[in-house]
Amino acid sequence: MKPTDYRDPEYYHKVVDCQYACPAHTPVPQYIRLIAAGKYTEAYMVNWESNVFPGILGRTCDRPCEPACRRGRVEEEPVAICRLKRVASDFKDDVSHLMPDIPLTKNGKKIALIGGGPASLSVARDLAPLGYELHVYDDQTKGGGMMRTQIPSFRLPIHVLNQEVEQILNLGIITHFNQYITSLKSIVNEDYDAVFVGTGAPKGKDLILPGREEGSANIFIGIEWLASVAFEHTEKIGKRVIVLGGGNTAMDCCRTSRRLGGDEVKVIVRSPFAEMKASPWEKEDAMHEDIPIIDNHVPKSYVTENGRLTGMLFEKVEAIYENGKRRLVPTGEPDVFFPADDVIIAIGQENKFEWVERDLGIEFDQWDMPVVNETTFASTRPGLFFGGDAALGPKNIITAVAQGHNAAISIDLYCQGEDINQRPAPDTKLFSTKMGIHEWSYDNDITTEFRFPVPQADKKETLSDRKKEVELGFDLKTAFREAQRCLNCDVQTVFSESKCIECDACMDICPTNCITFTYNEDEEGLRMKLLVPAVNETQDILVSDILKTGKIMVKDEDLCLHCGLCAERCPTAAWDMQEFLYNTAKAGHHCYV
Amino acid sequence: MTYIRPQFQHPLLPKNSLGYNRKDYEGSLSTLCAGCGHDSISAAVVEACFELEIEPHKVAKLSGIGCSSKTPAYFLSNSHGFNSVHGRMPSVATGANLANRDLVYLGVSGDGDTASIGMGQFAHVVRRNLNMTYIVMNNGCYGLTKGQDSATADYGSISKAGQANMFEGIDLCGLAIELGATFVAQSFSGDKSQLIPLIKAALSHSGFALINVISPCVTFNNNPGSTKSYDYVREHNEALSSLDFVPVREEIVTEYNHTQVRFVEMHDGSMLKLNKLSPEWDPEDKLSIVIALNKAREKDEILTGLLYLDTKSIELNDLLNTTATPLNQLTEKELCPGSDVLEGINEGLR
Ligand SMILES: Cc1cc2nc3c(=O)[nH]c(=O)nc-3n(C[C@H](O)[C@H](O)[C@H](O)COP(=O)(O)OP(=O)(O)OC[C@H]3O[C@@H](n4cnc5c(N)ncnc54)[C@H](O)[C@@H]3O)c2cc1C
Ligand SMILES: Cc1ncc(C[n+]2csc(CCOP(=O)(O)OP(=O)(O)O)c2C)c(N)n1
Ligand code: SF4
Ligand code: SF4
Ligand code: SF4
Ligand SMILES: [Mg+2]
Numbered sequence: 001m002k003p004t005d006y007r008d009p010e011y012y013h014k015v016v017d018c019q020y021a022c023p024a025h026t027p028v029p030q031y032i033r034l035i036a037a038g039k040y041t042e043a044y045m046v047n048w049e050s051n052v053f054p055g056i057l058g059r060t061c062d063r064p065c066e067p068a069c070r071r072g073r074v075e076e077e078p079v080a081i082c083r084l085k086r087v088a089s090d091f092k093d094d095v096s097h098l099m100p101d102i103p104l105t106k107n108g109k110k111i112a113l114i115g116g117g118p119a120s121l122s123v124a125r126d127l128a129p130l131g132y133e134l135h136v137y138d139d140q141t142k143g144g145g146m147m148r149t150q151i152p153s154f155r156l157p158i159h160v161l162n163q164e165v166e167q168i169l170n171l172g173i174i175t176h177f178n179q180y181i182t183s184l185k186s187i188v189n190e191d192y193d194a195v196f197v198g199t200g201a202p203k204g205k206d207l208i209l210p211g212r213e214e215g216s217a218n219i220f221i222g223i224e225w226l227a228s229v230a231f232e233h234t235e236k237i238g239k240r241v242i243v244l245g246g247g248n249t250a251m252d253c254c255r256t257s258r259r260l261g262g263d264e265v266k267v268i269v270r271s272p273f274a275e276m277k278a279s280p281w282e283k284e285d286a287m288h289e290d291i292p293i294i295d296n297h298v299p300k301s302y303v304t305e306n307g308r309l310t311g312m313l314f315e316k317v318e319a320i321y322e323n324g325k326r327r328l329v330p331t332g333e334p335d336v337f338f339p340a341d342d343v344i345i346a347i348g349q350e351n352k353f354e355w356v357e358r359d360l361g362i363e364f365d366q367w368d369m370p371v372v373n374e375t376t377f378a379s380t381r382p383g384l385f386f387g388g389d390a391a392l393g394p395k396n397i398i399t400a401v402a403q404g405h406n407a408a409i410s411i412d413l414y415c416q417g418e419d420i421n422q423r424p425a426p427d428t429k430l431f432s433t434k435m436g437i438h439e440w441s442y443d444n445d446i447t448t449e450f451r452f453p454v455p456q457a458d459k460k461e462t463l464s465d466r467k468k469e470v471e472l473g474f475d476l477k478t479a480f481r482e483a484q485r486c487l488n489c490d491v492q493t494v495f496s497e498s499k500c501i502e503c504d505a506c507m508d509i510c511p512t513n514c515i516t517f518t519y520n521e522d523e524e525g526l527r528m529k530l531l532v533p534a535v536n537e538t539q540d541i542l543v544s545d546i547l548k549t550g551k552i553m554v555k556d557e558d559l560c561l562h563c564g565l566c567a568e569r570c571p572t573a574a575w576d577m578q579e580f581l582y583n584t585a586k587a588g589h590h591c592y593v
Numbered sequence: 594m595t596y597i598r599p600q601f602q603h604p605l606l607p608k609n610s611l612g613y614n615r616k617d618y619e620g621s622l623s624t625l626c627a628g629c630g631h632d633s634i635s636a637a638v639v640e641a642c643f644e645l646e647i648e649p650h651k652v653a654k655l656s657g658i659g660c661s662s663k664t665p666a667y668f669l670s671n672s673h674g675f676n677s678v679h680g681r682m683p684s685v686a687t688g689a690n691l692a693n694r695d696l697v698y699l700g701v702s703g704d705g706d707t708a709s710i711g712m713g714q715f716a717h718v719v720r721r722n723l724n725m726t727y728i729v730m731n732n733g734c735y736g737l738t739k740g741q742d743s744a745t746a747d748y749g750s751i752s753k754a755g756q757a758n759m760f761e762g763i764d765l766c767g768l769a770i771e772l773g774a775t776f777v778a779q780s781f782s783g784d785k786s787q788l789i790p791l792i793k794a795a796l797s798h799s800g801f802a803l804i805n806v807i808s809p810c811v812t813f814n815n816n817p818g819s820t821k822s823y824d825y826v827r828e829h830n831e832a833l834s835s836l837d838f839v840p841v842r843e844e845i846v847t848e849y850n851h852t853q854v855r856f857v858e859m860h861d862g863s864m865l866k867l868n869k870l871s872p873e874w875d876p877e878d879k880l881s882i883v884i885a886l887n888k889a890r891e892k893d894e895i896l897t898g899l900l901y902l903d904t905k906s907i908e909l910n911d912l913l914n915t916t917a918t919p920l921n922q923l924t925e926k927e928l929c930p931g932s933d934v935l936e937g938i939n940e941g942l943r
Pocket of ligand 3: 018028029485486490
């Protein structure tokens with residue numbers, strides 16, 4: 001196997017599991033260390049640079065980082081990365097003076113951003129400091145998109161949302177709220193240098209079954225209903241509520257129902273419980289609020305009496321797996337009737353592009369979605385970009401932010417007359433943390449503490465007030481202990497062949513047997529003959545060049561604790577613990593922190 | 594700052610038939626200098642005991658004084674241990690061994706501890722064929738007291754201060770063979786693939802087993818010109834044999850070339866598969882190894898591998914016909930069999 005190319009920043013990037021998994025590549029261990037050091041404002045700004053909405057995401061993020069977290073492989077559970085982000089936001093000082101300066105003289109370029117959700121706001125945040133004139137159009141009265149209209153206040157308090165949305169709008173963004181764009185042509189015909197479409201996936205799917213029409217007064221589409229609750233048009237719901245669907249929208253619908261008078265709220269879902277789309281913690285929170293989740297039930301009809309909904313009929317099924325495919329097969333048991341006063345349909349969202357004319361040079365694919373480049377987020381019409389749920393279908397906030405960053409880079413390149421396919425390289429730094437023989441500038445002691453749960457407010461209180469936030473967040477003591485669970489995966493084990501005398505000290509000391517000195521062969525063979533075979537192929541092995549004795553050093557990255565013992569044991573400092581900072585490029589190479 | 598080894602371990606770490614993994618044979622975190630050869634030998638002991646599937650509580654670790662003699666703290670923390678006086682480990686080992694034949698005795702010493710202050714004790718424990726493994730972690734200096742030349746430092750070897758040694762070094766292997774050792778091996782701390790099977794073989798040998806392991810002192814004797822440095826030993830290492838240890842349970846099925854490969858049955862039924870790399874030498878022929886050692890010395894070579902093995906070894910307890918039951922398990926009835934028995938004994942002596 002060829003020696004690892006240490007100079008390729010992507011090698012070390014991949015070692016930082018959480019950061020690598022984060023769509024916006026937030027430098028997670030860096031901000032966790034800042035939290036442990038009590039530097040909440042700095043931790044907030046490290047986040048803000050990458051993910052733009054630390055306070056919002058610290059409460060609502062889908063957290064793709066956590067299943068990736070190394071700690072979850074070393075013990076039971078990952079570091080509470082997301083809720084530590086909230087700590088940074090909760091305990092930061094005023095950050096207004098840390099916001100970027102906006103040039104008084106503009107650069108003469110004018111950009112339209114359609115939709116005021118996280119995607120558009122991220123583009124705006126990245127381009128405003130570069131002198132662009134930015135116009136945001138949204139049909140709502142305020143910015144934030146679905147973060148405002150969909151995510152319930154008991155998960156995301158309004159003041160947190162407002163602060164982070166206004167923080168961006170205050171960068172001199174020109175807003176056109178209460179304005180639904182009915183024609184993209186009308187916008188592209190104006191004098192904009194580039195247009196960004198961040199209109200989300202605003203259409204909730206309906207479920208047409210017998211009785212749908214007769215019962216319609218008591219049947220709601222989830223995302224429409226949530227929006228109407230957010231705008232306080234809807235303040236009540238019946239006592240018995242059925243929520244259809246197994247995703248996060250269903251979880252928000254059922255929990256909101258509990259707060260608006262629903263005493264007997266049930267979630268009924270077609271698939272088995274384990275395969276529901278909702279995140280495990282969302283399901284837990286719903287069940288904690290006495291909401292049963294009934295799985296393997298396929299809706300058959302809405303049952304009505306005298307033109308009024310009385311309940312729904314379901315067929316019982318079981319999941320059969322064949323060749324990796326799942327089929328839901330009726331069990332043959334009699335259909336089941338569940339009485340209900342109201343039904344909420346939360347079975348998915350779709351995009352809505354009726355307002356986009358088809359003669360603008362924008363290619364649409366077979367699903368009637370615009371063809372969008374997944375790196376540049378350019379459509380087939382020059383100067384027109386898509387991002388967020390509007391680009392590649394409904395995902396989540398952090399994905400919308402990441403796509404916003406990339407679209408902003410493209411818009412900037414495009415407006416400066418450069419090639420949008422020439423992507424700027426990330427900004428990386430690698431520096432030693434050595435302070436003494438057994439001393440490093442990071443805390444390399446490994447705690448065995450298990451993940452701390454986030455305390456919640458009293459259930460009685462939260463169920464009686466729709467706006468009362470359920471999670472209380474970590475206090476500082478717990479935050480510190482949780483932060484200490486982080487293994488500092490960004491402090492890299494950097495090896496120099498020329499210094500190694502092959503004394504085996506590192507191999508002998510490594511608590512998780514990551515290091516082996518052996519003879520080279522192909523990757524497959526090499527992985528199998530390590531001290532403990534490196535069977536997790538999603539994790540790289542670090543392979544040195546040939547050493548004096550003809551052997552090579554191989555390190556399996558999989559379970560490295562970044563404890564630094566290898567480097568402490570090395571008599572010649574052939575191992576060094578080096579902090580690796582990786583920041584994805586932003587438009588105009590702008591740096592915020 | 595860490596002096597604590599993290600508690601986490603690799604979830605796929607293999608277990609032996611006792612249900613233990615390597616970690617169960619480790620000790621506390623070493624306080625020796627980073628890169629000290631002694632730490633590698635400790636790791637080899639851990640691996641050998643894990644592979645031999647020895648119950649940790651069936652092992653007694655004994656040592657004298659020196660960096661080397663500190664190492665029993667760094668392996669087998671679930672075993673018995675006795676860190677004795679400088680050069681006096683053999684007498685403690687002898688006493689313990691005669692009192693309890695049931696344990697596996699592992700002595701660890703240094704070149705200073707063995708070849709200087711402990712030379713007298715060493716000579717007698719070899720000659721008595723005490724059933725133990727005796728590892729010398731040989732770095733050619735007194736590491737613990739800051740690197741003075743020891744009695745195994747080779748003639749002309751340059752010290753860290755730049756001085757050439759004026760005296761001839763003691764060859765512990767040659768000496769042990771001369772004194773009647775029944776298992777003699779030499780190895781290098783930087784070659785675990787050789788060292789681990791040797792330790793396994795030594796632990797399985799019934800009688801005195803010496804392994805002289807060249808173990809560089811990175812702090813005081815790893816300089817250019819030293820004959821005990823990592824570089825020098827690697828360049829001058831000449832393996833006489835390679836060894837595979839075949840446990841009792843496994844059957845030998847492979848075909849082999851009899852002139853080169855030799856199987857030797859150990860006392861406990863395990864086998865050594867010996868691959869002779871030198872045709873003139875025979876592991877059971879004392880003369881051939883004495884010649885080989887002298888030739889190697891002339892050529893500045895360090896012979897490693899199993900050097901000598903006496904398969905007819907009779908260990909001290911058998912020779913003295915001591916009780917098979919450990920003394921701590923004998924009851925008053927056996928220890929004080931009554932005046933009749935005493936009378937009988939006295940009669941026999943008249
Ligand atoms: C119930 C629910 C709960 C969710 N919970 C979470 C969560 O906890 N965590 C998470 O990460 N994600 C969550 N999501 C998903 C997340 O809200 C979206 O992925 C994200 O908001 C997408 O951002 P965006 O900027 O692409 O679009 P959006 O946030 O959808 O913003 C688009 C904006 O454009 C406006 N708009 C649309 N068309 C036009 C037009 N023609 N003219 C003018 N304005 C227009 C819309 O009204 C909206 O304000 C949830 C979604 C739902 C439905
Ligand atoms: C009776 C006595 N004399 C002298 C000493 C001082 N002393 C401690 S260690 C040592 C030499 C150890 O050398 P070696 O056995 O080679 O061990 P190393 O440290 O080299 O591994 C000496 C002379 C002592 N501790 N006790
Ligand atoms: S242990 Fe820390 S740095 Fe490593 S993946 Fe988890 S959060 Fe990230
Ligand atoms: S930092 Fe070094 S010693 Fe610690 S787990 Fe990683 S490779 Fe092993
Ligand atoms: S002084 Fe020498 S022998 Fe002692 S621990 Fe240090 S390197 Fe090892
Ligand atoms: Mg010594």
